[in-house]
Amino acid sequence: MKSQYLRILLxxxxxxxxxxxxxxxGRDLIVVTLPFPSVASGKMLPAGKYIVSRVSxxxxxxxxxxxxxxxxxxxxxxxxxxxxxxxxxxxSFTKVAGQNFLSSIRTAYDIYxxxxxxxAIMEAAIRSHQHTHAPESSGNN
Numbered sequence: 001m002k003s004q005y006l007r008i009l010l011x012x013x014x015x016x017x018x019x020x021x022x023x024x025x026g027r028d029l030i031v032v033t034l035p036f037p038s039v040a041s042g043k044m045l046p047a048g049k050y051i052v053s054r055v056s057x058x059x060x061x062x063x064x065x066x067x068x069x070x071x072x073x074x075x076x077x078x079x080x081x082x083x084x085x086x087x088x089x090x091x092s093f094t095k096v097a098g099q100n101f102l103s104s105i106r107t108a109y110d111i112y113x114x115x116x117x118x119x120a121i122m123e124a125a126i127r128s129h130q131h132t133h134a135p136e137s138s139g140n141n
Contacts, residue, residue, distance in 0.1 A: 029053045030089040030107050032065075038093060040102040041077070042117035046070045052105055063105060063112055076102070078112040097125045 030052050038045050048069045055061040055075060062077040087108045094103040094116060101121070105112045 032089065032091050032105070034091065034102075036100055038100040038102045039117065040065065040114065041074055042119060043074055045072060045074065045102070052107070059110060059112070076105075076112075076114055079115045080113050082111040082113070084109055084111050096121050097127070099127075 031049055032052055033049050034045055034047050036047050038047075045065065046067070048067050050065045050067045050072075053064050053066075055064055059081040060078060062075045064073060064075055066073045084106055088106060089108060090106045091102060092104040092106070093100045095101070096116070099121075101116050103114055103116065105114070
């Protein structure tokens with residue numbers, strides 16, 4: 001009999017714990033649209049809708065961007081987090097050498113400023129330089 005009560009108590013505690021975790025993560029759960037392919041954490045993300053949620057209660061641990069349409073997920077870690085003055089979820093980009101880099105994610109309560117990946121910036125700059133300085137072919141044989 002004690003064993004049955006212990007199981008019921010354990011189940012109640014587990015469900016209560018899951019409810020607290022869901023409430024904490026739901027605070028910063030938003031849906032954003034990337035209107036064009038963008039680089040985040042050094043990886044290319046296809047354009048589309050993404051669900052953004054916090055990794056944990058610690059805001060600096062990062063955000064998860066997940067797209068069911070493109071089957072893409074990535075964790076981005078902010079360099080800092082600011083309080084948002086108004087509820088206006090959105091994403092911001094920095095354009096370098098024709099490449100769009102995800103630079104911030106604004107949720108209902110916070111603004112997550114993201115680092116720009118130095119290797120990805122260098123690669124975009126090299127590709128841009130190669131395309132603008134492509135060797136010209138002559139028609140002489």
